[in-house]
Amino acid sequence: MSEKVKYTTDSSFEKDVLQSAKPVLVDFWAEWCAPCRMIAPTIDAIAEQYAETAEVVKVNVDDNTGTAQRYGIKGIPTLILFSGGKEVERVVGATSKDSISRMIEKHAGAKAQVG
Secondary structure, three states, rough: OOOEEEEOOOOOOHHHHHOOOOOEEEEEOOEEEEHHHHHHHHHHHHHOOOOOOOEEEEEOOOOOHHHHOOOOOOOEEEEEEEOOEEEEEEEEEOOOOHHHHHHHHHOOOOOOOOO
């Protein structure tokens, strides 16, 4: 896993996500979820690519049921982009790197660093 991806919990979600100065992509996932494991390398690549303009955090829904319930997570993986402490976009299910990139670029106001 990329060192740019952080894990957050019910107790640190407010600080890690809602109070972040940058947009934050939250990956709601679980160990047993095959589609979650399938998109994990994409999430890592996104974290590396957008390290300057956005944060990427993961929430294990089995270990952090409060946060999962608060945001109505019914299916995983669910990716939610937060900006200014508010949910601005949501994607349920595995999705492409391009789709995630567009979502971040729309709200981060800056392109990824290349190379």
